[in-house]
Amino acid sequence: MSSVVNPFTGRWIMEPKTQNVWGNQHATWFTFMGVGGGLFINRMVFGIEMGRFLGMTWADILSLVLIGVGGLILIADLGKPLRLLRSLLNPRTSWISVGAIADFTFMGLAGLWTLADFNVGGGGLNLTGLPWHGDGTLGLVFQVVAALAAIVVITYPGLVLASSPSIPFWNSTLIPMQFLVNGFASGLACGLIYAAIAPSDVTGDVLTGWLSLTTGMLVLSVFLQIAHVLNGTYTHVAAKVAVRRLLSGNLQVAYLGGVMLAGLVIPLALITYALSASGSNASMAAGVAGALILVGNWLSKHTVIRAGTYASLF
């Protein structure tokens, strides 16, 4: 990173300026938090457990790991990492503050709830006796609050972008909605990958259920991407610059090739094929689709960040 970051003062020409404040680390922790949040909620709502390990579902473990690692990347990227806790102080107006609180809440509650499933078995350590284990009233409370926190964790990075009056292409509610949809889609994608890894564990109609759910998410995601691009084209000249970079500029391959084609269209095709196919073909197709969805999710964060363009003052 250069010694000073101010996207405006590179060339003192009055022109739309490309943002260089956030880069791929942000794309990465945005994605990790989205997928992590999606996994937890999908496990809770659709029971996508992806198998168990020491009593805990893989979905819960992965969700905690992903959001944890995402948080570490975020912290490492801070100018003053040791002042991390100060970032909880301004939830009233700062989405990062809200997100930080949600991160800690989720890690706390989801962590405790998952621990309550911990059972080595055979007389080893068994924490299932904890009062908030499983779906007891306390257990449900922990899960619901953790789930709400997870939704915030998935969405707040998008809200941070959307709250910038400076970058017209970011300043749209479509971005947080994209983050939310991508979060769920990615959660499901993990399920599909699991179905490919352990086909026996995922019966035909369960897989069909997941596939149709994913289809819904992908269609919604396609719609949101197109809406965002169209919105960008007609609202502000700086947004038009961003869109031009996505469609025909330096981000064309990553956006059209990565986000739209690899991340959405091909998975949709594979899923449609998987719905009609059966057995190992279906689960294999589903698995590939899932992997592509995850890649597409990272690329959508990467391209939206890179495309961010400040409006020129005159």
Added chain:
Amino acid sequence: MIQCKVIFAGLIKRVVGTSEMTVTLPAGSTLGDLLADLTARFGQEFEDKILLNGDLANHAVVMIDGDYAREVGGMQARLDRQTPAQVEIVLLGPPLLGG
């Protein structure tokens, strides 16, 4: 009679070949008379360098007893304010200034 101690500095030294000499002039002589006497001794080149159209050239600086000849009468400046009168004749390099 008036005694004048004449000191030469700068480019004029090459013409007169010395840096100092004493000249005696009739009473009531002016700077003009002194310069005419020096021209007689050192030739037309002396006058060409010091005078322009009968007056002191821009870059010829003549000082009489510490005062600028131009400010104490120019060619008609008197030489009897102090005995002996000290006359310094300095020919400056070309005056160049500015961009």
Added chain:
Amino acid sequence: MAVALPMAGVTEDVWIPTACDMCYNGCTVQVHRVDGVAVKIEGIPGVGPNYGKTCAKGLSALMNVYSPNRVQAPMVRTNPQKGVGVDPGWKEISWDEALDLFASKIKAAMDKDPRSILTHTFDRYTYSVAKAFSTAVGSPNVTMGSAGIFCGNGTHPVAFTLTASNEIHDDLKYCNHLLMFGASAGFVGGHNAMGYSVEMQDARQRGMKLTVVDPVLNYAASHADEWIPIRPGTDAAFALAMMREWVIVQDHYDKTFLKRHTNATYLVGADGRYIRDKATNKPLVGIAATGAALPFDQAPSDEAALEGTFTVDGVQATPAFVVFKKHLEPYTAEYASKVTSVPAATITRVAHEVVEAASIGQTIQLEGDTYPLRTAAISWYRGISAHRHAMASGMLMGQLNMLLGAVDVPGGVLNSSSMGPTWRPNLDPDGFIYPGNPLAGHMKPALPRRKVSAPETLELQELFPTSVYARAMLWLGLLEGDKFGLPYKCEVLVTSRGNIMQTSGDPDTMAKAMKTIGFIVSLNPFEDETAAFADLLLPDQHSLERLTPLVGNPNNFTNAASVDESGTWNFQQPVVKVVEKARNWGEVLIDVAFRAGIGPDMNTALNAACHITGEYQLKRDQKYTWEDFSDRWTKSTVGADHGLDYFRKNGYLKDEARLAKYAYPLIHHGGRVPLYLEHFLDAGVAVKAYTDSRDIEWDVSDYSAVMDFQPCLTEKQAPAQFDMWLVNQKLPFMAGTYSAENPLLMDLAKRNSKVFNIGINRATAARKGIVDGDEIWIETPIGKKVKGIARLTEGIHPECASAPGMFGRTTAGNKDAIGKDGSRGVHFNNLVQFTLDRMDTVSAALDSCVKIKISKA
């Protein structure tokens, strides 16, 4: 020292008044020093000449004084081989060793021929010490260096012609329409940059119309009411066409001014010379009513004829104006349009607008006197001056103002240094004005007429009787002096505060000239291109480390203030000591003079050069400290109670307010200015006689009484594929090469998109398939080829490309300033052909018309 440096640990917080010299305007500033460290520079509110305003250069000067790249100690060269970019192999020595070596070289040169010693500085304030040093050693060779290669040749001689002072500026208080050729005065550039910028903006807000004629949309043009792009080197054609519109087409010009204040009415014969009265030898004028001819000072001016023919003792004669008017005939707007690329309609319209705005015939009452009021003026500077026919272009600019009568009157162009008791110019026998102010006698006016003689100076000054200097000829004197009859070779060059290698013409030619010099001493804060040719490099003090008396002086052009303002005396005092061994170069020269045994002559020369009189004069047999000398010089000039102690406490001294009669002296001195340059004729004959006697090819065609337009030689000789001109323009935040040592100014240059690249018209670039940011080759007909970076713009003439500032450095203290691939700009001067046929043999300007061919690299 005035404000003593604090001991360590003593908390200190002081503001110290001094004068800046990041360019040569000498603004008054104050430096904030906290615990011995200078941390900020500001102007002093309301104090001239900059009225509290300081430019980016002045504000950032601390980065020069504190630069770790400064020369730290005296160094002697060990590598005898010299060349651009060749490492001198510096070896550190002590000051005593260095000065003894220096003095020995001076003594040896004086024994051989004292004229072989050349002293150079562009340090306007300590300049008199350099002049005294050269006088003391007995050499006529003292120069301001390359300044004058481009800038003043078409300005200073014209300023003397119009106002008997070496500089002119426009009266922004009353002017309603300013037509500016090739300059950005009033936009933080040029003389009295800051003070004049304040006045310019007030005038613009008052509604003064500004029209700028320049190939580039420079800083003035971008704020003008109208920018008129013009092909380089053709301003003269534009001016001639305007004059034809006034005199022949509209018959609208100031006849009264011509009759009273010019030689338009002087009768001239067939040979173009004045017809003189037998008895008084005064030029005669013709009286229309009676047909009689009388000496100009015995005829009532208003009755003298501008037209008609007269016979004097059987000889046919006409007023000079008839010759002047006739020579305008071919310069139709159509002809000028073809030459300048400016539409004919624009030329005629601008001519009409300006003469209307001049309100010829109007008067104004000021301080009890009635002055002519001419509310339009034409101003110009380096843009028209850096050309093969600089004198002609400059004179035509002056003549535009004469035809409007806008000379030294409210609203017109004004003198810059007539102040105080000696403001009134003298009149020469033919009635023409010449400087009356001894302090302004620092340049040579063309009148009273000067004789041509065998050159004694390296700059061949004696062959330029109508120019104020001949600095551009330095290289010719060094390389071919013998051909011109110069009886000596240059043995020693003493150079300080001026980078002649980089600011002259083509460095390869200058390198050859520098290598003819026996011994070069560079007194320099940084090792620049000139220091790289030195045999002895001595660390010079920065302006914030040194004591310099009398930086600002009201009689100087950088103090050109309008009416009721006043000039300001200021000085430099030491604020910090950064390089322990650095010394003030003026003090070093005095030291060397004493070591070389010419101390007494040095003191006498200092008295003469610095105009020190009476009790303050330096006694011949004493050695004075720099401080004592400075105090005497200050008191002798400003008064007994305004010595160094006064300035240390107050920092500056506001001079008396400028009276209307000082600002507008025309009606008070009643002298005349030559519209018809009769004195040029004899000057040309004399120069030709000398050059013929030495069979030197020397073009004297420009020594004519009326000025014509001629295209630059470059235009005629360049093959077709060299289809573009390269032009250079200045920047408000960079000056010379010194500011490239300043990382903050370099940072500004990098962020400003129009500095380290080549500006090309967008349409022209499209035709050549060049895109913004492309690396391009720039080639000249004489084989120079350099790389640059293209930057497309609408703000330049389609046939031009711009290489701004003074960049493309090869040697510098700040290594970041050196960039071969064009990333640190292209060195414009490097592409200028530096040969005799490209020089104006009347004003000694070097033609900066450069034809180029650009292509994708």
Added chain:
Amino acid sequence: MTRWGMALDLERCVGCYACSMACKTENGTPDGVWYAPVYEKEVGKYPNVKRMFIPTLCMHCEDAPCLKACPTKAIAKRTDGIVLVDQAKCCGTRACVAACPYGAMNYVHEVQGAFGGELIQLEKQSFKSTAGTVQKCTFCSHRIDAGKFEPACVEVCPTKARIFGDLEDPGSEISRVIRDRNGSPARPEAGTGPSVYYLR
């Protein structure tokens, strides 16, 4: 109450960078940090073209997006409208840099001197920077608090293109000049309520 503001006269600014440099030396900013840049924009087609010089700085917005985006409350608005960053609280998320529509926020990852490498004595004494935090124009609050009611950039401008004063005092020069020349802020659609107005 007082609300400090500035009017920038685009007809008077000649792009000389005096303000940019005065600000940099007044506030001792590290290499690469310019609180008061001056941008350039070419307007029009040859030969009817103009070079427009646009000075900018922190607009000290009424509804400051940087203040809202900052998670650590390191950014606060004084009662006189000046928005300040407390480098002791900033944890360096750079949300403010992204949120500011005017490019006024500078994130200093490393504090470097103008000569590269180690800081020189002058810089050691005058720099007021903490690596890993952001810093920005303060309307020279230290000068205002010391009774000099004119930021360094305003005082130095040679063409009087910068006017500073109290926006809430209808009689002040700045209020008058904004009214007379119907001054308007840059990017009004960003809705941040800037205290800086442009006179076109």
